Structures are given as C-alpha cells and as structure tokens.
Amino acid sequence: MAQHTPELPPELPPELRPLAEMPWFKRLAARFFGHGLTRLRAQHRASWLHGQADGFRSGHTAGVEYGFKEGKLEGLEEGRQVLLIRDSRSTEHRPPSVDNHLFDDWRLPLTAELKKRMKADVGRLLPGHAQPSAAQWKMIFSDTPSTSVVAGAGAGKSTTLVLRILLLSHYLGFELDSMTVVTFTRESRKDFIDKLIEVFALWGLTLSLRQARELVRTFHSRILPMVRSLPGFERLQAFENLSQRSLAGEEEADSNPFDLRINDAQRQQLNACYHRLFTEDERFRQLIQPLSRAGLQLKELERDHPDVQKRMAVTELASRRDEELCDAIEDLWFRAGAWPIKGIEPNRQTFDINGSTFHCHGYIPSLDAWVVLGFDPRENPQVCRPNAKLSLRAEWAVKRTLFQAFCRKPLIWLDSYESSRRVLATLAGDASAGPGFDYKVKGELASAPLLDCFVAAAGFIENLGLDVPDAVGRMSFAKDDPDRFFFEALSLFWRAFEDHLLDQKPPVMTYNRMFALFSEHSSENLKLLSDELLRPLSHLMIDEFQDVSPQIVSWIRASLSEIRSRGPAMHVGRGAQRSSLLCVGDDWQSIYGWRGSSPSYFMEFNKEFPSPSTTRVMLSDNYRSHQYIIDAAEHIVRAAPAIAGKKAKASGEPKTPHPVNVLERDDQAMGQRLAEHYRQGHSILMLYRKSSDKLLIQEHIQPVINVDSSLPYEARRLKQLTYHSAKGLQADAVFLLGDCQHLTSSPYKNQVYRMAGLGKNGESEPYDSAQKDEILRLAYVGITRAVSHCYWYVDPQEAPAANMPRASDRVARGKPFFADQRPEKKIG
Known part of the structure; x- marks a missing residue:
C-alpha cells in the first residue's frame, strides 16, 4: 500500500511555503549548514526558515496520525456511551404505582416443627371422625394475609375454624383481643361459642364465656362500640x-x-x-x-282469575239485587255507628260493570275516589236479606270480585269498621298515629x-x-x-x-348509618378510633361470607386499610402483628339477596380484598348427606353462576343412598309419611315457603306435634321452619313444602342494583336476574339439610312460565338421584 503523504497544512506561513517546496537534497544541505552556524552561535535566516518549514511538516504529519487514532477511539467510545444512554431511557413519564393492598406482604410464622406438634395434639385429643382432612389442614395452616375458603354444605367448617383460632392463640401466641370471628345470627353465634369453649378445654385451656363472647361476634356488635366511642354518643342505642x-x-x-x-x-x-x-x-x-289513594284503593284482579270466571256468570243477577244489598250493608254500618264518615260524601253513583249496573256508597272529594262499604268480619256471617238465597257476606263477595276485575275508576273498598276509622284519621290529616293505610x-x-x-x-x-x-x-x-x-x-x-x-x-341510630359512618366513603372517621377498638379486627375470620352486603364490605375494607396505615406502632409489645382476613362461605348458599346481600364479593374475593398473596381452599367433603342428596341439590343449582371447580363428595360414615322424591302437593299423604319417619325415631325438618302452607299442613301432623311438643326441648325431633331459617340445620328426613319461584319484578330494586354496580354490565333487570339464580340456591339449601331422606312437594303447574321459572323445573327425570313421581304433562 502506498504511504500516505499528508498535504501541507493550510496555516503554514507564506514565507515558508517556497522553502518547504525545495528539493529534498537542498533541504538536507541547508539543515546541515544551519546546524554548523548554530554551534557558532550564528544565524542563517534561510536555513532557519528551512528547518521551521520542515518541523511544521513532520510535526503536522505526526500530529495528524496521532490525532486521527486517538480521536477515532474517543469518538467511538463517546458514540457507544450515547447509544447506551438512549437505549436505557424511557421518553414516557410514569409516576410510582399505588399500593392498594389491604395487608402488608407477610407470612404467618409457621415452622414444620410447629405444624407437626399441632397435628400430633389434634390426633391425640380429637375423636377419629373429627380429624381434619388435607383440605381442612390447608385452611388451618394458611399463612398468607388473606384466605378464602369455599365450604359446601356439611363441610365441617365450624370445627376447622375453631382449630384455626387455637393455632393463632395457643401455638403462635396471638392475643385473643386481636381476633374477631363473625357469625350472622344469634343462634350460630351461640353454637360456635359452645364449640370453642369445648375444644379449648380438651387442650387444658380455660376460655371463659365472657372471653368467648368477646371473640365471637356479629358485625353489629362490633360497630356499636365504635360509634359509642365518639363524643356525645357514649349511650347511643341501635334502632x-x-x-x-x-x-x-x-x-x-x-x-x-x-x-x-x-x-x-x-x-x-x-x-x-x-x-x-x-x-x-x-x-x-x-x-x-x-x-x-293508591293504598286504600281496591286491588285489581286479573279477569282470567278462577274466582272472576266463576262469578261472571251471575253478574246480571247480582246487578238486579245490588241496590237492596247496598241498603242492607249500609244499615249494618249505621247501627255500628261507623257511617256516615266525615270527609266522605254519602252520594251513591252507578257503575257499569261488565255490562251491568252496580252502586257505590259515597265519594271522597280530597282523593277523587268512590267508596263502597264492605261486610265487617265481626258481623254474623249467616245474616241474609229477606227472601235471599245467599248470605249478605256471600253477595258482598261476588260484588267485590266483579269490581276488582272490571271497575277502572278510583275506588276505596272499606272492609271493616276499623278500617273506616283509619280512613277518617287520614282524611282529617290526623297523623299522630302514623299514616293509617297500607301500601x-x-x-x-x-x-x-x-x-x-x-x-x-x-x-x-x-x-x-x-x-x-x-x-x-x-x-x-x-x-x-x-x-x-x-x-x-x-x-x-x-x-x-x-x-x-x-x-x-340517649341518641338512636340505625345500624346502616353506623356502618356508613366508618365506610370507605368516610374513612377519615376511622382515624378517631383508638387502637384498642380497631385491634380486634386485625385478624378477622368471617363465616357465611356469601351473605355479606356491599355496606359491610365497605366497612371491612376501610377498617383493614386503617389498621395497615397505623403500621407497627399499633402492635408494639404484642404477639399478634400485622393483620389478616379469612372468609368462609358457599356461593351456592347465598339466599339473602332480597335484603341487599350479594355473593359476588365472595366469588370475586381476590379483586374485592387486594392482598400481596391469597390462599384459596376448597372444602369439598360433605360429612352430612349421602351422594344422591348432594348430586340432586347440585343438579338444581348448577344453572346459577358459581365459583368454578365445585363438586362435593359424600365423606365420613357410608350411608344408604335414597333419591330425592319430587311429588305433587298432597298434604294428607305428606302428613302420613312424616308421621312414619317420626315413629322410626328420625329427626325431621318441615320447611315451607309461605306461612299459609304451614297452617294448611298443621291438621295433618297434629298428632306428631302433640307428642313432640310434650318432650323437653333438646329431645324434640320435629322442627317447622321457613327455607331461609333452616340454614345450618340438618335432619334425618326433610320435607320441603312448596316450590322456589321468583314471582315478581321489582323496578326500584333493579335501578338501585345498577347504581351499586351489581349485576352484569348493561343488564336492564340485574336484581330480577339475581333473584332467578337465588331461587335455585334456596332449593339447594333446602335439599342439603337432609342426611338420608328428602321429600319435595310442589303444586302442579299447567305450563312452565318463561319469565318466572321454578326451581323444580330443573328436576331431571332419568337421573338416579331424583325420583320424580309427579304425573307427566300431556302435550297437545
């Protein structure tokens, strides 16, 4: 490669350029001669100039080569640094994220040795049938800040929850005043307290009734002391x-x-x-x-109602005798001193009812409503008009039915002398005794x-x-x-x-107002509470969590958030540090939506209670019922939304499976079958949907009631309850009286459900949809009360109602766990 000779630098002085361009030999001779003159201390200008020019050239050449090399390396390095900086930097501005967890990131200090010791103690002190399963031990030993336990019917959750408390207090040294176990009713609270004292005694631990009652609470008994701690509310009472x-x-x-x-x-x-x-x-x-006016007005009756169809045939006959009927009824009211009524003009007017003429007794100008006097139930029901075949009461009943079906004018039907006094008070504006009418x-x-x-x-x-x-x-x-x-x-x-x-x-407040005072909407109020009031909520264990309401959820979240914000100072010198939440529930047993509860908070537990780590436990063993009872109940409820992966299996002592018998309503046959189970020594639950059903069956089971009620309470084997009241109970034989059906649509509840963010997005009737799911869950609760036998008596249905489904519509023929003994419906 030819050597590169750099060009002369442009900044070489002009007088040096001719000399620098001399031939090489002359430049060498000039340099030699110049060197001699230097030694003689003489100066030859041309030689000096030649040397200066030569120095410029050689210095420039070396400088360029050196600068090129060094500059290249430095430039590459600098370029590399710029490149690296640009790769690592983000042009997007992102603030730090918010830690919205309700708990610190911590774990329960459980060692292998501690677990082994507790398991050995449980094996030694509890009977064989009470030994926890692997899933129950997972619940007991959950070490994460939050735990959700899906516990189906008969899962043995109460004993497991007691052992969890024993772990925290006895084995880990957590103070009892750092814990709260929440139950929903007085009855379940009493049962849990008894079991807690009993198990602690097996470990040689004395737990007084007062200590147990402090530990096991209802939500309402926890919120009351919080409000009473505020100035001026020390003696507050709950409405x-x-x-x-x-x-x-x-x-x-x-x-x-x-x-x-x-x-x-x-x-x-x-x-x-x-x-x-x-x-x-x-x-x-x-x-x-x-x-x-709306409350007092006669309620309409559908024209295809059986009573209307039956009485339409005598419309013309009833019309001919109506004026005499009005006179006779009015005479009774006169004699009772209940007519005339101030505020009601006693002017009769005729009405056209289904093509015939009928009369009313008066008119209320302030309500723009007509008045018809009824037959007071205290009068003799046999009294008749002269020469009449029907009693006054029967004639009045025909007229009332026809008015309900065919009168479209505002009409108030006064059923009794007592109701007239309430109307009088309303018309007179006398509100001292309240409104005086129903709505x-x-x-x-x-x-x-x-x-x-x-x-x-x-x-x-x-x-x-x-x-x-x-x-x-x-x-x-x-x-x-x-x-x-x-x-x-x-x-x-x-x-x-x-x-x-x-x-x-002293002042009075509703419980809902109390919870609202300490909810997420007013969390600043929680800062007014002492550590002593908040500390019992540090380790919170809640049973029946599927029935929690949005109001309660907001209070729980606000309380846990406040406990975390107070930090370690709240727990100085104590064994119980930080906080935790353990919730036990079964979304299939959520049956209180009609009062505002929702299973969604349990089903979406991780989202509703954000935690650094959560443990999910599925208690799928059923220690109460045989597999046919379980399968039948699950078949009914499976059409409702549920937590994925649920399937219970019968555990414990094997039982002979009997299918769930579904029968057409027959109160006499039901009474006979119930008496037979009672004679066999079985415990019995009779569950009904309406109190009128309970009254109808009474005469058919009276002998059993007479015998059972004569026994001490603990020895009684027959309980009669509504489906809703039966939660937590069980019996050898269960009799279900009546179907589970959502009968109405609630416009206002649908609206407030949407406001609360419940239901699916864009759903027009979220409350009604939730209730259609809830009737399936109600049937599930009823069936799973049975240990061995379940009989379900339902009224016959002419045709399935598309908008008002019944739980019994889910009964499947051909399945071994159902014995559907109802006659098959003929088609066509």
Whole structure:
C-alpha cells in the first residue's frame, strides 16, 4: 500500500511555503549548514526558515496520525456511551404505582416443627371422625394475609375454624383481643361459642364465656362500640335493638338485627317523626295524598282469575239485587255507628260493570275516589236479606270480585269498621298515629303499613352502600306511577327520621348509618378510633361470607386499610402483628339477596380484598348427606353462576343412598309419611315457603306435634321452619313444602342494583336476574339439610312460565338421584 503523504497544512506561513517546496537534497544541505552556524552561535535566516518549514511538516504529519487514532477511539467510545444512554431511557413519564393492598406482604410464622406438634395434639385429643382432612389442614395452616375458603354444605367448617383460632392463640401466641370471628345470627353465634369453649378445654385451656363472647361476634356488635366511642354518643342505642326494655334502660345487647318486624317501641319513633313531618312539610303532605289513594284503593284482579270466571256468570243477577244489598250493608254500618264518615260524601253513583249496573256508597272529594262499604268480619256471617238465597257476606263477595276485575275508576273498598276509622284519621290529616293505610311497592309480594314499607326500602338501599336521598334522586318512574310519590316521600321522611332519632335522649341510630359512618366513603372517621377498638379486627375470620352486603364490605375494607396505615406502632409489645382476613362461605348458599346481600364479593374475593398473596381452599367433603342428596341439590343449582371447580363428595360414615322424591302437593299423604319417619325415631325438618302452607299442613301432623311438643326441648325431633331459617340445620328426613319461584319484578330494586354496580354490565333487570339464580340456591339449601331422606312437594303447574321459572323445573327425570313421581304433562 502506498504511504500516505499528508498535504501541507493550510496555516503554514507564506514565507515558508517556497522553502518547504525545495528539493529534498537542498533541504538536507541547508539543515546541515544551519546546524554548523548554530554551534557558532550564528544565524542563517534561510536555513532557519528551512528547518521551521520542515518541523511544521513532520510535526503536522505526526500530529495528524496521532490525532486521527486517538480521536477515532474517543469518538467511538463517546458514540457507544450515547447509544447506551438512549437505549436505557424511557421518553414516557410514569409516576410510582399505588399500593392498594389491604395487608402488608407477610407470612404467618409457621415452622414444620410447629405444624407437626399441632397435628400430633389434634390426633391425640380429637375423636377419629373429627380429624381434619388435607383440605381442612390447608385452611388451618394458611399463612398468607388473606384466605378464602369455599365450604359446601356439611363441610365441617365450624370445627376447622375453631382449630384455626387455637393455632393463632395457643401455638403462635396471638392475643385473643386481636381476633374477631363473625357469625350472622344469634343462634350460630351461640353454637360456635359452645364449640370453642369445648375444644379449648380438651387442650387444658380455660376460655371463659365472657372471653368467648368477646371473640365471637356479629358485625353489629362490633360497630356499636365504635360509634359509642365518639363524643356525645357514649349511650347511643341501635334502632333495630329498640324495645320497651331498652326504653326503660335495659338494653337487649344480643337482639336479632335481621328481624324485620317493627315492634311498638320502634313504631312509636316512626309515628312521632311522621306526625311532625306531615305537620311541618307541605310537600310531604302533598305526596301522602296520592299514596293514600293508591293504598286504600281496591286491588285489581286479573279477569282470567278462577274466582272472576266463576262469578261472571251471575253478574246480571247480582246487578238486579245490588241496590237492596247496598241498603242492607249500609244499615249494618249505621247501627255500628261507623257511617256516615266525615270527609266522605254519602252520594251513591252507578257503575257499569261488565255490562251491568252496580252502586257505590259515597265519594271522597280530597282523593277523587268512590267508596263502597264492605261486610265487617265481626258481623254474623249467616245474616241474609229477606227472601235471599245467599248470605249478605256471600253477595258482598261476588260484588267485590266483579269490581276488582272490571271497575277502572278510583275506588276505596272499606272492609271493616276499623278500617273506616283509619280512613277518617287520614282524611282529617290526623297523623299522630302514623299514616293509617297500607301500601304495596311494585315488586313486593304483599302490602304493608306505609312506614314499614319506608323502613324496608331504605334498608335495602342502604345495605347496597347507597345513600337514600341520593339514590332516590337518581331513580325514574312513569308520571302516573304512585311509586314515584312513594320514593320522593321516602327521601324526605328518611332524612327527617335519622335526625329525629339523633335528637332522642340517649341518641338512636340505625345500624346502616353506623356502618356508613366508618365506610370507605368516610374513612377519615376511622382515624378517631383508638387502637384498642380497631385491634380486634386485625385478624378477622368471617363465616357465611356469601351473605355479606356491599355496606359491610365497605366497612371491612376501610377498617383493614386503617389498621395497615397505623403500621407497627399499633402492635408494639404484642404477639399478634400485622393483620389478616379469612372468609368462609358457599356461593351456592347465598339466599339473602332480597335484603341487599350479594355473593359476588365472595366469588370475586381476590379483586374485592387486594392482598400481596391469597390462599384459596376448597372444602369439598360433605360429612352430612349421602351422594344422591348432594348430586340432586347440585343438579338444581348448577344453572346459577358459581365459583368454578365445585363438586362435593359424600365423606365420613357410608350411608344408604335414597333419591330425592319430587311429588305433587298432597298434604294428607305428606302428613302420613312424616308421621312414619317420626315413629322410626328420625329427626325431621318441615320447611315451607309461605306461612299459609304451614297452617294448611298443621291438621295433618297434629298428632306428631302433640307428642313432640310434650318432650323437653333438646329431645324434640320435629322442627317447622321457613327455607331461609333452616340454614345450618340438618335432619334425618326433610320435607320441603312448596316450590322456589321468583314471582315478581321489582323496578326500584333493579335501578338501585345498577347504581351499586351489581349485576352484569348493561343488564336492564340485574336484581330480577339475581333473584332467578337465588331461587335455585334456596332449593339447594333446602335439599342439603337432609342426611338420608328428602321429600319435595310442589303444586302442579299447567305450563312452565318463561319469565318466572321454578326451581323444580330443573328436576331431571332419568337421573338416579331424583325420583320424580309427579304425573307427566300431556302435550297437545
């Protein structure tokens, strides 16, 4: 390769350029001669210039070569650094993520040695049938901050939960005041307390009744002390616990908050608030008017109703005798001093009913409604008009049925002298005793006193975690729908009622209001609580979690979040550190949606209770029933949404399988079969859907009732309960009376369900859909109460209703676990 000779640098002085361009030989001679002159200390200008030029050239050449090499290396390195920096940097701005976990990232300090020791103790101290299964040990030894336990019917969860408490307190040294076990009812709380004391005693540990009652609580008994810790609320009472005893200063600390019946002490507060609001608020008075008319108005009857079809045939005959019937009925009211009524004009008017003429007794101008007097039930039912074949009562019944089916004018039918007094009080604006009329919200099965309807609707809305006035403000109804006036009146009444309760001495508050005070919407209030009040929620264990409501979930999350935010300072000097949540439930046994509960919080446990790590346990062994009972119940419920992977298997002592018998309703045959099981010494549950069904069967099982009720309570073998009340119970033989069916559609509940974010996105009737699933779960609960025998008596159905399915529609013929003995329906 030819050597590269660099060009002369452009910055060479002009006077050196000619010399620099001299031939090489002359330049060498000049340099030599110049060197001699230097030694003589003489200076030859041309030689000096030649040397300077030569130095420039050689120096430039070396400099260029050196600079090229060094510059190239430095440039490459610098380029490499720039490239690396550009690769590692992000142009996107991202703030730090938020840690929304309810718990620290920690684990229960369980060693192999500790587990081995506890297993040995359990093997030694508990009987063989009570030894935990592998899945139950997984629940007991769960070491993650959160644990969800799917425990099917008969899974033996109570003993497992007791052993979990034993692990925390005895083997790990956690203080009992750092734990709470939550049960939903007084009965389940009492049973669990007894079992806890019994198991602790086997370990030689003394657990007093007071200690056990402090540990095992209902949600309501935990929230009450929180509110009472606030200034001015030290003696606060719960509205749900109000009774004549509490008004006298004796509190029922363990009353049942799910008893929806209004007692006298509660009604006294409701009536007092109503009277004041009716007196002072003009808009409230205006709203009561259409409600009273709707409440008092005669309820319609479908024209294809059997009673209507039967009585239509005598319409013309009834019309001819109607004026005389009016006179006779009116005479009875006169004699009773119940007619005329102030505010009702005693003017008769004729009505066209199915082509015939009938009469009313009066008119109410303030309600624009007509009045018909009825036959008071206290009168002699045999009394007749002269020469009449039917009694007055029978003639009146025909007229009432025809009016219900064919009268479309606003009409108030006064059934009794007592009802007339209530109407009189309403018309006179006397609100001292409350509204004085019943009302039926669309979607409810029956009418009830107006204030009872207010309490029920407000309770449902608040259980969903919503504020009543805010929720009402987001509802919509048709212009002529009386529910539009009902909910506006509810909004006014409920705010006034809560203020009225707080004005009492001592103050009163509903449980829902208490939970709302410490929910995620007002979590700052939790900072007012002492460590001692919050500490029992540190290690929270909840049974029947599938029945929890959105309101309770919000309170639990807010409490756990506050406990975590307080950090280690809350646990200084204590064995129990940090916090945990263990929930036991069965989404197939969620049957309280009608009061605002939802299984979705259990089904979506990981999302609803965010945790660094969660343990899921499936308790699939059923120690109660044989496999046919299990398979039949699961076949019914499997059409409802459920946690994936559930399939129970019969465990424990083998039992002879008997199919679930499905029979057409026959009360006499049912009574005979029940008596036979009683004679065989079996325990029996008779479950009914309606109280009227219970009354109908009474005469057929009276001999059994007489014998059983004469025994001590513990020795009794017959229990009669509703399907809902039977949860947690079992019997050798179970008799189910009546089908499970969602009979109505609830416009207002569908609206508030959507507001609460429940149901599927875009679903127009989420509450109704949830209830159609719930009827399947209710049948599952009923069937799984049985240990050996189950009989299900259902009313015949002419044709399946597309929009109102029945649980018995899921009964499958040809399956060994069902014996469907109903006659097959003929087609065509």
